[in-house]
Amino acid sequence: MIFFCDRKNHNSRVTLLVGCLSIFCVSPALADSCQKSVVVSRDGYVNVRSSPQVIKDNVNVIGTLPIGLSFEQIRPPYYGWVNIRTPFFGWIKDSQVSTLSCDAATKLLLEEGLDTISRFGKQAITGNLTSAEIFLRMAQGLDGFVAEVYLSSVTDWASQNPSLLVSVLQRQSSVIRQSVLDTLNTGLGTKESPERIQFEQFLKTLPTNHIIVQEWKKF
Numbered sequence: 001m002i003f004f005c006d007r008k009n010h011n012s013r014v015t016l017l018v019g020c021l022s023i024f025c026v027s028p029a030l031a032d033s034c035q036k037s038v039v040v041s042r043d044g045y046v047n048v049r050s051s052p053q054v055i056k057d058n059v060n061v062i063g064t065l066p067i068g069l070s071f072e073q074i075r076p077p078y079y080g081w082v083n084i085r086t087p088f089f090g091w092i093k094d095s096q097v098s099t100l101s102c103d104a105a106t107k108l109l110l111e112e113g114l115d116t117i118s119r120f121g122k123q124a125i126t127g128n129l130t131s132a133e134i135f136l137r138m139a140q141g142l143d144g145f146v147a148e149v150y151l152s153s154v155t156d157w158a159s160q161n162p163s164l165l166v167s168v169l170q171r172q173s174s175v176i177r178q179s180v181l182d183t184l185n186t187g188l189g190t191k192e193s194p195e196r197i198q199f200e201q202f203l204k205t206l207p208t209n210h211i212i213v214q215e216w217k218k219f
Contacts, residue, residue, distance in 0.1 A: 034102035048090035052081035068109030087141020121153030155187030
């Protein structure tokens with residue numbers, strides 16, 4: 001929920017954003033002037049790259065950001081590329097981002113960003129390899145209700161199609177693998193939960209030196 005406080009009249013105007021987990025108290029004037037750099041790509045996501053260039057087979061893609069997600073720029077656009085500091089360091093095409101008011105950015109995230117995460121997660125479950133890659137690369141830097149939606153989606157994938165999840169995940173960078181496994185560890189619940197038991201039973205069918213088996217041991 002976001003609270004806009006009128007300190008002069010000691011009255012409050014309240015705007016409820018469904019799904020928001022944080023509470024802020026700001027003046028109406030500050031709310032009107034608030035702006036964010038936001039992903040607005042028609043594809044529903046933008047690739048984050050380690051360098052400001054498109055390389056064959058996307059070998060320099062280090063993550064993806066869903067539409068509506070905000071980020072912090074390090075400097076103005078550089079030959080069509082934006083260098084970002086958060087949610088993690090990298091480069092994105094400036095044609096796929098824009099500056100929106102905070103209200104518009106939140107609306108875009110709630111109405112399209114969360115749906116994008118869920119959609120790619122569901123497509124991954126059914127075996128869509130492209131969607132699976134994109135979805136896994138979204139794991140980094142998420143928080144709040146966005147992270148909750150991702151957690152739910154990746155947990156569903158682990159429960160319904162663990163073979164594909166592990167197959168695609170093992171090909172990702174160590175950073176992405178760690179982000180996904182950390183999220184999955186939370187989503188699967190306690191050691192006694194049926195979902196965790198089922199997933200770990202699947203892992204037991206893999207070679208003991210399998211990279212996902214090895215990295216899961218820490219949990």
